[in-house]
Amino acid sequence: MTKRQIILALCILVGLAGSAWYLNSSADNQSENILVQPKVGPFRVTVTTAGELQAKNSIEIQGPTNARRNGIWNMKILKLIPEGTEVDSGEFVAELDKSELTSKIEDAQLAIDKAESQYEQAKLDCTLSLANARNDLINRHFSLEEKELYKEQSQYEAPSIVRQAEIDLEKTQRALKQARANYQTNILQAQAKMREVEAELSKRKNNLRDYEKLVQEFRITAPEKGMVIYVREWDGKKRTEGSQVSAWQPTVATLPDLSDMESVTYVNEVDIQKVTKGQVVEIGLDADPQKQLTGSVTSVANIGEQRPNSDSKVFEVRIQVNEADSTLRPAMTTSNTIIVANVDSALFIPLECLHTQDSLSFVYLRNGGDWVKQQVNVALMNEDDAIISDGIKLTDELMLSVPADSDELPFETLPRP
Known part of the structure; x- marks a missing residue:
């Protein structure tokens, strides 16, 4: 092959490669520049969350109510019937660990034995003390009689002896009087x-x-007929066998009123501004996807909280379930669609068409054979689309993506009202 033929072949290859690159890039640009047109139809703004059913009203099944007064602060659940069990009034529900109470009963019995011994010892001491006091009184009576006889016999003696007899008699009388007073004091003591x-x-x-009465309260029975539902701890975990029951919160389980249910859900801090009391809610059940229920928002928390396994703050929202259904059970998972706004007919576009520049919303609009940045007014937005109240019409063509020469396109603003 000559040198001229080689050069010619290389030129042909370069030309084919350039043509392939051009065709490929044209196809890419054509595929990237997807065009859409606005649509007209019903438009809804919703907030979708997962929730959990619970009864609005329930009866608490409580453990010992006098445990704290008897110095017992925490009790372990030894036995607890399965959640969802139907019970009648008076039927067994749970049993608590009595080991601490049993130890207190043994200590109390020992304390009684000691107190009885002290009682008997005190009785003997008092008996002996009063007996000695009575004997002392009797002896002092005899001594008084002796002094009186001695005085009578000494009246013919010398004056000094008479005076001494009188003094001895007075001393004996005073001692007897004091002994009588001491005896009364000993009785009072x-x-x-x-x-x-x-x-x-x-x-x-x-x-x-x-303690013996408290033992009976460690066997817990149902106060009324109903379905047993476990209570939840502060961290959301259910109180089951092995859990601790506090003397301050002795509730072991609940008997919910299944005729009045609500769904408790948590909305993130981005969407909570859209949710208000009274909004209509469409409720679905994960356990029965065919069943659709309705409800309304009854309360929206003012303060956010950090839920377990969540990095962002969420706000509690309670939704009243309108229908009374016998198949509804506490702890069932619900899908809640809160209807924030519902427009019968509106012009809307996909959110991918909407862009912002200097806080102004705009779309890439075909204007004849050229493209422009057309300012638009956004009325409402949902997860997929946005209602446009001004700036485009139904027949306009919009670019779904950002064109390569977007910085060079002119910006068309809306006329001032």
Whole structure:
């Protein structure tokens, strides 16, 4: 092959490659520049969230209500019937661990034995003390008689002896009087001491009676007929076997009123501004996708909270379920569509067509054979589309993506009102 032929072949290859690149880039540009036209039809703005059914009203199945008074602060659930079990009034629901209470009963019995021993000892001490006081009084009576006889016998003696007899008699009389007063004091002291030990013994017996009565409350029964639903802890976990029941919150389970249900859901901080009390809600059940329910927003939390496994703040929203359905059960998962706005007929475009520049909304509009940035007024937006109230008409063609020469396109503003 000659040199001229080689050069000619290379030129042909370069030309074919350039043609292929041009055709490919043209096809890419043509595929990128997708055109759409506005649509007219019904338009809805909604906020969709997942929720959980719960009864608005329920009866609490409580554990021991006097545990705190008896010095028991936490109790472990040993047995708990399965959630969803139908029970009648008085039927067994749960049993709590009695080990701490049993230890207190044993200690109380030992305290009673000690108090009874102290009571008997105090009784013996008082008896002995009063017996000695009475004997002392009897002896002092005899001593008084002796002094009186001695005085009578000494009246014919010397004046000094007579005076000494009188002094001895007065001393004996005063000692007897003091002994009588001391005896009354000893009686009062004995009575006070006996009341003290008797009160201590009574206190210990009362403690034992309270503990024995409390034992019966560790077996928990249903106060009324209904379906048992577990309560949730502060972290959202259900209180089940092995969980601790606090003396301040002794609720073990609940009996919900299934005729009045609500869905509790949480809305993120971006969408919460759209949700207000009274809005209509379409409710679906994950357990039965064919069933559709209706409801309304009854409350919207003013303060956000951090839910488990969530990085952003959410706000609690409660939705009243309008229908009373026997198949509804607490803890069922619901899909809630909160209807924020509902327009019967409106002109709307896909959100991909909408752009912003200097806080102005615009679209890429075909104007004859050229493209322009056309300012538009946005009335409402949902997850997919936006209502345009001014700036375009139904027959306009819009570009769905950003053109390569977007910075060079002119910006057409709306006329001032």
